[in-house]
């Protein structure tokens with residue numbers, strides 16, 4: 001579990017599963033994420049996230065607001081099939097919680113975990129090229145444009161933009 005000024009980053013709980021399923025069924029949220037997910041998929045993802053966190057000490061964990069305990073979404077580190085040598089940072093918030101800096105705050109804490117605790121040499125972020133809100137989070141985090149590529153998501157090609165941050169650049173930005 002990690003704590004930031006406004007957030008708690010923690011494994012999923014049973015009480016998160018309803019709002020987690022609701023945000024994953026919202027077309028505004030899934031616009032660049034492929035097909036909206038059904039309840040069973042969402043429950044499986046939450047269970048897999050918790051198992052990975054238990055095993056490896058990182059994951060795409062739940063985000064809870066400290067002031068009132070509300071579940072906002074999820075963010076964190078994962079290993080995806082397209083770049084298996086790198087850990088990827090990502091974020092997903094319920095629509096009503098966009099515009100408050102929560103994704104950036106959660107992700108900044110996960111970058112610190114990745115560099116300071118896990119000792120990663122670099123962390124990447126991957127998004128659909130038109131997903132400008134996601135690219136804005138990458139920039140706010142101090143990540144730099146790395147390259148563009150056509151990647152496959154469940155066999156379906158999409159235009160991806162990849163940003164990255166090295167441990168050296170992260171350390172320099174904190175001095």
Ligand SMILES: CC(C)(COP(=O)(O)OP(=O)(O)OC[C@H]1O[C@@H](n2cnc3c(N)ncnc32)[C@H](O)[C@@H]1OP(=O)(O)O)[C@@H](O)C(=O)NCCC(=O)NCCS
Nearest residue numbers: 029032091092093098099100101102103104126127133134
């Ligand atoms: C991508 C996503 C997480 C970005 O959410 P977001 O709310 O735009 O990003 P942040 O949480 O960092 O918030 C930044 C915004 O909050 C504002 N803000 C308000 N208070 C703030 C504060 N205290 N600190 C920082 N920013 C603050 C910023 O000015 C910025 O506003 P702007 O969008 O008008 O420029 C969100 O759009 C989402 O969940 N999308 C669907 C899922 C998705 O596509 N995920 C990415 C897949 S690659």
